[in-house]
Amino acid sequence: xxxxxxxxIYYLNDAPHIGHSYTTTxxxxxxxxxxxxxxxxxxxxxxxxxxAKIVAAAKEKGKSPQEFVDEMSEKFKDAWKLLNxxxxxxxxxxxxxxxxxxxxxxxxxxxxxLIYKKKxxxxxCVGCEKFILERDLDENGCCHDHKTKPQLQSEENYFxxxxxxxxxxxERILDEKHKEHIEIQPMExxxxxxGKLKLGLDDISVSRATLDWGIxxxxxxxxxxxxxxxxxxxxxxxxGYPAKNNPLSDFWPADIHLMAKDILWFHxxxxxxxxxxxGLAAPxxxxxxxxxxxxxxxxxxxxxxxxxxxxxxxxxxxxAARYLTVSLIPFGPDGDISWSGxxxxxxxxxxxxxxxxxxxxxxxxxxxxxxxxPSVKHNGVLFEKAxxxxxxxxxxxxxxxxxxxxxxxxxxxxxxxxxxxxxxxxWTLAKTDMEKLKECLFSYIQSFDLILLYLFPYxxxxxxxxxxxxxxxxxxxxxAKDYFANPKKYKDGFSKAGAKLQAAEVLFPRIQ
Ligand SMILES: [Zn+2]
Numbered sequence: 083x084x085x086x087x088x089x090x091i092y093y094l095n096d097a098p099h100i101g102h103s104y105t106t107t108x109x110x111x112x113x114x115x116x117x118x119x120x121x122x123x124x125x126x127x128x129x130x131x132x133x134a135k136i137v138a139a140a141k142e143k144g145k146s147p148q149e150f151v152d153e154m155s156e157k158f159k160d161a162w163k164l165l166n167x168x169x170x171x172x173x174x175x176x177x178x179x180x181x182x183x184x185x186x187x188x189x190x191x192x193x194x195x196l197i198y199k200k201k202x203x204x205x206x207c208v209g210c211e212k213f214i215l216e217r218d219l220d221e222n223g224c225c226h227d228h229k230t231k232p233q234l235q236s237e238e239n240y241f242x243x244x245x246x247x248x249x250x251x252x253e254r255i256l257d258e259k260h261k262e263h264i265e266i267q268p269m270e271x272x273x274x275x276x277g278k279l280k281l282g283l284d285d286i287s288v289s290r291a292t293l294d295w296g297i298x299x300x301x302x303x304x305x306x307x308x309x310x311x312x313x314x315x316x317x318x319x320x321x322g323y324p325a326k327n328n329p330l331s332d333f334w335p336a337d338i339h340l341m342a343k344d345i346l347w348f349h350x351x352x353x354x355x356x357x358x359x360x361g362l363a364a365p366x367x368x369x370x371x372x373x374x375x376x377x378x379x380x381x382x383x384x385x386x387x388x389x390x391x392x393x394x395x396x397x398x399x400x401x402a403a404r405y406l407t408v409s410l411i412p413f414g415p416d417g418d419i420s421w422s423g424x425x426x427x428x429x430x431x432x433x434x435x436x437x438x439x440x441x442x443x444x445x446x447x448x449x450x451x452x453x454x455x456p457s458v459k460h461n462g463v464l465f466e467k468a469x470x471x472x473x474x475x476x477x478x479x480x481x482x483x484x485x486x487x488x489x490x491x492x493x494x495x496x497x498x499x500x501x502x503x504x505x506x507x508x509w510t511l512a513k514t515d516m517e518k519l520k521e522c523l524f525s526y527i528q529s530f531d532l533i534l535l536y537l538f539p540y541x542x543x544x545x546x547x548x549x550x551x552x553x554x555x556x557x558x559x560x561x562a563k564d565y566f567a568n569p570k571k572y573k574d575g576f577s578k579a580g581a582k583l584q585a586a587e588v589l590f591p592r593i594q
Contacts, residue, residue: 085121086333087113090341091128091173091316094154095139098161100389100407100419101342101381105371107404108413108485109340110167114539115480117168118562124333126320127162128173129155132296133211133309147295151176161391166400166542173320175297175312183319184312185300188288190360192301196243202287205232211309213287227344240289240305247355248283252276254364255350265367266350267483268414271343275350286352314353318362335363338483343370369483372416389419398424401541402432402590408540409489425593431489435496436537437590440548442503443526444586450512455553456520457579460528464502465575468529471495472536480539489540495533499526527552528575535562544589553581 089109092102106127113125131151140150155174162169173180191197204213209228213235220226254264255276266272289305290296296306317339321330335357339349346368354364376387394403406424409431411417447453475491503526511519531554537545538558549558554576565572577583 083121084124084333085113085116086124086126086321086336087116087338087340088125088317088320088336089127090339090345091130091175091313092158093130093133093135094151094158095135097154098158098391099381100376100391100394101374102158103161103165103391103394104374104407105340105342106162106167106169107165108371108408108483109338110165110169111404111408111485111539112338112340112480112483113168114542118535118538118559119566120563124171124321124330125169126171126173126317127158127167127169128171128316128320129158129175130309130313130316131155131174131176132306132312134208134293134295135211137293137295138208148176164395164400165391165404168542171320173316175316177319179322180316180319181297183323184297184307184315187315187318187356187360188307188311189300191242191356192240194359196246196359197240197288198243199238200241200285201236201238202241203234203236206235207232237287237291239287239291240299240302241285242288242311242356242359244283244286244352244355247351247358248279250358251351251354252279254354255279262364263366264350264354264364266346267367267369271346271370275346278347279351283351310348310352311356314348314356317353317365318357323362336365336367338367338369339365340369340371340483343372346370371413374411374417374419376418377420377422378418394424397421398428401544402428405432405489405540409486411486413484413486428590429592431493432590433592435493435500436548437588439496439500439530440551440589441586443523443530444551444583446508446523447527447583448585450508450519450523453583453585455527455577455579455581455583456524458517458520458524460574461521461525462573464498464525464529465532465573468495468498468532469569471498472533476536492533492537492540495529495536499529499533502526524575524579527577531576532572534558535565538562547589549576551584551586553577553583555581 087109089106113123116123136151137147140147143150159172207214207225207228209225209230214225214232224231254260254262255266257263266275288308288311289299290308291305293306296309297312299305299307317336318334321333322328323331323334341349349368357364376389379385379387381388398406406427410419410423410427471491471494476488479488479491506522508519508522531552534545534549546558
């Protein structure tokens with residue numbers, strides 16, 4: 083079973099911020115989840131390094147474009163290392179293999195008569211790096227995103243016959259039974275794309291005559307490939323396609339392209355058309371999440387409210403930063419992120435629930451059984467209840483890419499244990515019924531271990547740490563894979579009788 087997920091390749095005019103880490107962490111959680119479920123996963127992120135904005139940004143810093151992108155690209159690699167992102171590939175659009183493969187695909191389209199040369203005059207927004215229609219401007223004649231007036235540009239460019247693909251795209255998007263169905267999520271975004279598609283498609287320019295910082299068009303070296311086209315093609319060149327005898331190419335088509343909603347059109351329309359035109363398979367699913375504001379404002383350097391991955395890690399630690407970023411707001415619609423919201427979520431989910439259960443349970447084992455797992459028959463009632471929440475709520479939400487709801491399911495399962503402790507009152511049992519106390523504590527720890535398997539994609543290091551504290555043996559990720567392949571094998575739990583719990587440190591100190 084193969085699974086291929088991508089983030090967008092990030093444009094290098096900006097250093098990594100929470101917008102990038104939101105998408106990348108979400109993709110990482112999905113990749114880790116699929117690995118646990120037995121999939122062979124390819125997970126690619128990368129950087130988009132061509133275009134006029136890069137040339138301008140490099141100039142401003144007194145650097146050559148190549149020096150500039152080499153430096154900026156490292157910042158993204160560092161950010162993903164910091165956040166423990168498990169990407170299997172990192173594509174740079176200045177990589178030699180990407181350049182060659184992009185040229186191959188453009189050449190195929192040209193040979194098939196899908197690319198032609200035409201003189202073109204239109205409004206161009208440098209901020210968007212795209213031609214923009216008058217009807218898409220605001221009341222002042224400015225680009226909605228950049229608040230600048232686009233310039234009238236006249237160029238002789240190569241055009242791709244996008245207009246030929248309206249019907250085939252509509253058919254594949256609308257027909258869920260189509261064997262090459264393109265799924266778009268969430269539903270409202272899908273409907274927007276369909277509505278716009280039904281209005282018809284214009285051919286699009288795929289080259290620039292005036293910009294050197296790009297990939298040369300293979301059949302006309304006076305042109306470079308339009309940066310957007312070059313960026314989209316990276317999804318397939320990142321896994322080595324279309325090279326022959328390349329085992330990675332089995333991962334194509336991509337299972338999920340993940341992104342923010344502003345670039346959905348490129349991914350749902352232009353990209354599939356290029357692929358279909360070149361005789362390649364289109365992606366199976368395109369999933370967009372919303373935009374978010376920071377404390378009610380648009381994130382911007384001018385306002386000074388940009389949150390970097392480093393700032394999140396400094397405040398919460400790596401695993402908590404991962405967890406909080408993706409679980410604070412619903413995945414799909416727009417939302418608002420604030421430091422106070424993050425602090426509150428941290429205290430509620432991590433300090434009070436996950437962290438508290440770890441230390442509470444640990445103290446009881448130390449107090450009543452000198453830190454040892456007692457030998458007792460597993461009463462599986464609580465374990466089965468937790469299993470039900472995890473297999474039904476958690477798994478269902480994860481598979482629908484509702485990772486914030488899946489994190490709610492984790493909290494629900496943790497709360498089950500906390501409630502059971504209140505009901506059983508082990509502190510009373512310690513005076514009246516030692517056998518029952520053994521049974522209760524044993525069932526708490528096994529149920530807690532079970533939750534850790536599902537927590538792993540969010541918090542790969544802390545879940546292993548709690549696993550060790552709980553006296554469970556071995557590598558959590560390996561055991562999780564085995565559990566998902568054969569859950570019955572583990573009905574008696576994970577921490578074995580006689581194993582010793584480790585002393586618990588405070589994992590999530592409360593934030594005041
Ligand atoms: Zn713009």
